[in-house]
Amino acid sequence: MTNTTDAFTARLRELGAEGEVVEFSAEVPTAAAAAEELGCAVGAIANSLVFTADGEPLLVVASGAHRVDTRGLERSLGIRKIRRASPEFVLEATGQPVGGVGPVGHPQPIRTVVDEALGAHPTVWAGAGSKHAMFPTSFAELLRITGGSASAVAQS
Template sequence: MQPHPNVQAVQRALDDAGARSGSGEASLVRLLPEAVHTAAAAAEALGVAVGAIANSLIFDADDAPLLVLTSGAHRVDTAGLAATLGVTHLRRASPEFVKRHTGQVIGGVAPVGHPAPLRTVVDTALAGYDEVWAAGGVPRAVFPTTYAELLRITAGTPAEVA
């Protein structure tokens, strides 16, 4: 079976960046038996701590997309993050906004593989895990990586987001 085009785009972006997993091997997108729409479901399916799941959340930051890669163990403090970033309005994006800027649907948004690079913030809480897992372009696709790799492959800015 041919992988979904979003999964192919994510794997291509990982390959192009030379992305590595926590074990030092190449990051490969894996398909889970079922879709996982929450960090808790992903953690259970992978047998890892919920904090090791890197949620890819898209926000509307003064009408521009902002990708926040946050630990699945907590929620984003939007007021605090807006102040840190110097934006006036920071709110969860609509499904249409997410799809337009990422080409992916909520629940499967990956850190990479978008039509154009996105301004990205990476939660410093993810640094506490040797390996983290991120979505791979569709709700049942994931890939292993590290905090340092997420910063590198997304050109992200580290920040406390909770």
């Protein structure tokens, strides 16, 4: 395991998460690449996407089968403006690179929304802090370990 993966695994253990981090020989920076590598549905990939929400970080853990409806989230969360964050903002907010952001393990807590569509999959796979690693979890566990709220996040 790499130092990044070791640190992420330690954070999962602190949170009482059950899944074991899986490392890949090649990067899996997209939901499609991860699903192909894991042999699962794209919808079972939990993409951790960072946005700026009125200037503050917002983590949206979205099904890989969805595009995030930022306007819908603005309305449902009472936020004036949500925009995709720059890679630099993502790294500063999470300590993790774009394409490998995990739902936990950030320097400071980040407001988090978890796509309710992930609940349709008994196992979902989330990033583990690098472009080479993921871990299996469940919708309920994602909500618990992130402290996030469940919401519909997809465009209709």
